[in-house]
Amino acid sequence: QYNPHRIWSANMEFPGVLWLAFVPISVAVVSIMMARRRATSFLTTKRSPPPPPTAAGAPFLGILPALVAKGPLRVLRDAHAEMGSVFTVRLLHRKVTFLVGPDVSSHFYQGLESEISQDEVSQFTTPTFGPGVAFDVDFVTRREQFRFFGDAMKPAKLRTYARLMVREVEYYFARWGQSGTVDLKQELEHLVTLVASRCLFGEEVRAKMLVEVATHLRELNDGMRLVTILFPHLPIPAHHRRDKARARLGEIFSDIVSSRKASCPDGSRNVVDDMLQCLIDSRYKDGRATTETEVVGMLVSALFAGQHTSSSTGTWTGARLLARANAKHLRAAVQEQERIMARHGDRVDYEVLQEMDTLHRCVKEVLRLHPPAMMLLRHARRSFTVRTSEGVEYEVPEGRTVASPLVIHNRLPHVYRDPESYEPDRFGPGRGEDRAGGALSYTAFGAGRHACVGEAFAYMQIKVIWSHLLRKFKMEMVSPFPETDWNVVMPGPKGKVMLRYNRRGMSTAA
Known part of the structure; x- marks a missing residue:
C-alpha cells in the first residue's frame, strides 16, 4: 500500500547510500591529487647535480703559481689523478672545467653552436689570423669560410697536391749530400713551408718567399703563448713580433692575391689550380665574392696551422722512429717502403700513399703522444650535465670555459x-684501440662538428716526406730525445733535433 513515510524514508536513505559509495572514490581522488602535489613538489625542489670539483689554488692567482713551478702538463695530470675525469681549475679571473676522456666529452665535440661555442674562447687568435676571418666573424660566415677550405681539400684536389708534394720533396732532399748532419726540426720547417706554399699559393710564392715567409710564420707561432689566451694584446715582446710578422705577411699575400686577380681581369677562371685560386673563386651563399682581406686572412690561417702542425709532427715522427727503443717500428716502416717499391717502382702518388698503412700508423701514434694543441677550448652558452663512467653527475654552469686536454685525453690507460x-701497432688489425674505446677516444684532429678539415692533407704531406727519407737515407739521431715546448699554445719539439744521415746506394724515389 501507498505509504508516504516509507517513500520519504527511502528517499532519505538513498543519498546516504550514494555518499557511502562516493567515499572510496573521493579518497582515491584526493590521494592521487596529493601524490601529484608531492611529486611536483619533489621535482621542483630536487637538487641539480653539483658543479665539478675545483682544484686548490692561491687566492686570485688560482693555479698560476703551480703552472710556473710544475708546467701545465704536470698540473693537469695531478688534477686529473686527484679529482677524476671532470674538474675545474681557476686561473686569475677565469674558471676552466676540464672534461677528460670519451665518456664525458660527447657534448664538447657534438654539441650545437648555440649550446657550446668556440667564439668566446678563441678571440685570442684574431691578432694572428687577422680581420674578417675565423673568430673575427659570426658563426654563419665562418662556417662558409670553412666550406671554402673543405672544397680545396676534396680528394680530387688532394690528388693534385700529392704530385706537387712529391716533386717538392724530391727537389729539396736532392740538395743533401752523400752524408751529413742536419737539424731535422729546421729542415722540416723549411720544407713544409715550401710544400704548403706550392700547394696552397702556387709557384709565385714558392719561388721567392721561403726564408721570409718561414721566419714570419715562426714569429706567429711564438706569439701565440699560453698567456695569449687570457691577454691577447698584452704588450710583451712575443706579441710585438707577432703583430709585426702578421702585418708583413698581409703585405706579401695581398700583393700575391692582387697579382693573381690581375692575371684574369675579365673574371674568367685562372688556369692555376691551387687553394689560392679556390679561395678567390669562392662565393658565399648570397652570391658575394670573397674580398682580398678575407682571402689573405684565410691564406695566413691555413699556412699557419698547416706549416706548424706538419713540421712539428714530421719532426716528432723522426724522433720517435729513430729512437733506439723503437728500432722494430723503424724496420717495419722501411720494409713497407721496399714492398711498395717492388709493386710500383718509382711511382708515388695519391693512390700509392694510401697503401702506406704502417707509415700512417707511425704518424697517427706520434699525433696521439704529441698532439698539435695542448687542449681545445669551448664556451658553455647553456649549462649541461656530464655523467662519468662511475655514474657521478656534474652540472657545468652556463658561461663556463670548457676544455678537452688532448695531452691527457689521448693517453688514458683504460683506453690505450x-x-x-x-706503439703504432695499437691502431693495427686486431687491436684498433682507438675504435675499441669509442668514437671520441682519439681526438688529435678534433672530432664531431669541429673536426679538422686539413687532416687528410696533413697526413699526406708527412707521409710524402717520410716515405722519401726512409727510401733514400739511413739515419740516426745524434741529439737527445727532444723535450716539449709547453710555453706556446701549439707545443712542438724544444731546441734542435740533430740527425746524421747517409744516402742509400740503391735506386729509390719518392
Whole structure:
C-alpha cells in the first residue's frame, strides 16, 4: 500500500547510500591529487647535480703559481689523478672545467653552436689570423669560410697536391749530400713551408718567399703563448713580433692575391689550380665574392696551422722512429717502403700513399703522444650535465670555459694499453684501440662538428716526406730525445733535433 513515510524514508536513505559509495572514490581522488602535489613538489625542489670539483689554488692567482713551478702538463695530470675525469681549475679571473676522456666529452665535440661555442674562447687568435676571418666573424660566415677550405681539400684536389708534394720533396732532399748532419726540426720547417706554399699559393710564392715567409710564420707561432689566451694584446715582446710578422705577411699575400686577380681581369677562371685560386673563386651563399682581406686572412690561417702542425709532427715522427727503443717500428716502416717499391717502382702518388698503412700508423701514434694543441677550448652558452663512467653527475654552469686536454685525453690507460709507449701497432688489425674505446677516444684532429678539415692533407704531406727519407737515407739521431715546448699554445719539439744521415746506394724515389 501507498505509504508516504516509507517513500520519504527511502528517499532519505538513498543519498546516504550514494555518499557511502562516493567515499572510496573521493579518497582515491584526493590521494592521487596529493601524490601529484608531492611529486611536483619533489621535482621542483630536487637538487641539480653539483658543479665539478675545483682544484686548490692561491687566492686570485688560482693555479698560476703551480703552472710556473710544475708546467701545465704536470698540473693537469695531478688534477686529473686527484679529482677524476671532470674538474675545474681557476686561473686569475677565469674558471676552466676540464672534461677528460670519451665518456664525458660527447657534448664538447657534438654539441650545437648555440649550446657550446668556440667564439668566446678563441678571440685570442684574431691578432694572428687577422680581420674578417675565423673568430673575427659570426658563426654563419665562418662556417662558409670553412666550406671554402673543405672544397680545396676534396680528394680530387688532394690528388693534385700529392704530385706537387712529391716533386717538392724530391727537389729539396736532392740538395743533401752523400752524408751529413742536419737539424731535422729546421729542415722540416723549411720544407713544409715550401710544400704548403706550392700547394696552397702556387709557384709565385714558392719561388721567392721561403726564408721570409718561414721566419714570419715562426714569429706567429711564438706569439701565440699560453698567456695569449687570457691577454691577447698584452704588450710583451712575443706579441710585438707577432703583430709585426702578421702585418708583413698581409703585405706579401695581398700583393700575391692582387697579382693573381690581375692575371684574369675579365673574371674568367685562372688556369692555376691551387687553394689560392679556390679561395678567390669562392662565393658565399648570397652570391658575394670573397674580398682580398678575407682571402689573405684565410691564406695566413691555413699556412699557419698547416706549416706548424706538419713540421712539428714530421719532426716528432723522426724522433720517435729513430729512437733506439723503437728500432722494430723503424724496420717495419722501411720494409713497407721496399714492398711498395717492388709493386710500383718509382711511382708515388695519391693512390700509392694510401697503401702506406704502417707509415700512417707511425704518424697517427706520434699525433696521439704529441698532439698539435695542448687542449681545445669551448664556451658553455647553456649549462649541461656530464655523467662519468662511475655514474657521478656534474652540472657545468652556463658561461663556463670548457676544455678537452688532448695531452691527457689521448693517453688514458683504460683506453690505450701502456699509453706512454710509442706503439703504432695499437691502431693495427686486431687491436684498433682507438675504435675499441669509442668514437671520441682519439681526438688529435678534433672530432664531431669541429673536426679538422686539413687532416687528410696533413697526413699526406708527412707521409710524402717520410716515405722519401726512409727510401733514400739511413739515419740516426745524434741529439737527445727532444723535450716539449709547453710555453706556446701549439707545443712542438724544444731546441734542435740533430740527425746524421747517409744516402742509400740503391735506386729509390719518392
